Amino acid sequence: MPIPSRFANRLTVPVVAAPMFLISGPDLVVGCCQSGVVGTFPALNARTTEGYAGWLDEIGQRLAALPRAAPFGVNLVVHRSNSRLEADLALTIARKVPLVITSLGLNRDLIAAVHDYGGLVFHDVTNLKFAAKAAEAGVDGLIAVTFGAGGHAGMISAFAALQEIRSIFDGVLLLGGSISNGAQIAAARLMGADMAYVGTRFMATQESLAVERLKQMLVESKAADIVYTPAISGIAGNFLRQSIAAAGRDPDNLTPPQQLDFGTTDAKAWKDIWAAGQGVGGIETIPPVQDLCRQLAREYETSLATAGQFSCRQAS
Ligand SMILES: Cc1cc2nc3c(=O)[nH]c(=O)nc-3n(C[C@H](O)[C@H](O)[C@H](O)COP(=O)(O)O)c2cc1C
Incomplete structure (x- = not known):
């Protein structure tokens, strides 16, 4: 249509x-x-x-x-x-x-x-x-x-x-x-x-x-820097590997959250760990x-x- x-x-x-x-x-x-x-x-x-x-x-x-x-x-x-x-x-x-x-x-x-x-x-x-x-x-x-x-x-x-x-x-x-x-x-x-x-x-x-650091991270990242995991919000999504590490978590060994976090409650997950798609490689x-x-x-x-x-x- x-x-x-x-x-x-x-x-x-x-x-x-x-x-x-x-x-x-x-x-x-x-x-x-x-x-x-x-x-x-x-x-x-x-x-x-x-x-x-x-x-x-x-x-x-x-x-x-x-x-x-x-x-x-x-x-x-x-x-x-x-x-x-x-x-x-x-x-x-x-x-x-x-x-x-x-x-x-x-x-x-x-x-x-x-x-x-x-x-x-x-x-x-x-x-x-x-x-x-x-x-x-x-x-x-x-x-x-x-x-x-x-x-x-x-x-x-x-x-x-x-x-x-x-x-x-x-x-x-x-x-x-x-x-x-x-x-x-x-x-x-x-x-x-x-x-x-x-x-x-x-x-x-x-x-x-x-924030500026996130914008810079988008410019620096490639598709391989995107981690697909349910461990941040409770359902599977794509997040920047470097932001997971900077938040003190191991991107290769993540454990699921206690409760879902879709930003509808305290939005804890989304403040420090940044969502982004695999298209980052095209951002200069x-x-x-x-x-x-x-x-x-x-x-x-x-x-x-x-x-x-x-x-x-x-x-x-
Ligand atoms: C940082 C970030 C936050 C997002 N927040 C929402 C949201 O609040 N509601 C929603 O429906 N989708 C949300 N999305 C998904 C986008 O609306 C959209 O589906 C996605 O960005 C498209 O893929 P792309 O990022 O590879 O272009 C979010 C995506 C990103 C990257």
């Missing part, structure tokens, strides 16, 4: 800058939207519901001055450990947030409520079973969070995930996992995705809330986000224009 026109017309490149706990804030969101990329943030990044209201006000006001800006979105963690869900959802509905991204749980009432005001719901999934459930529940978009994605990630390859999910879903399909440049965004489209879902690359920008700079978006759009256009230049001999 094509990207809804009220979205597509305002994009310079088919990208959602994925929500990242403790990383995405108003400056990153507005910078993305201003540059034609859908900017998003987890509601939980504002540490209270009142703080979340303040962020929505600020983003709304700044975007109102930019009529061509891309729409923005928020991520709601639909997990029983998120005691703020009801209050944050009520605010999301009252402010008519254009895009709601749900993770760690599916909620039919939420989908209906967002649809009632004209918003879209994208849901993030790591396998076909979850994708089928969400498709049946009526989400507008499915995000395939594939092997190598930053944070909680699936174990399925991007190729396999896209073909399986596409066969049961004709809504907006997004691909997440290790995407760091415009050629990869073009590749995602050629593979059947409508949009790319890019997290880690946006962490290494001037506007992200990441920490640019202003508008420069990054322009670069992604340029690389995307060039890659699409040249993709057909290799001509094979006629098949008999």
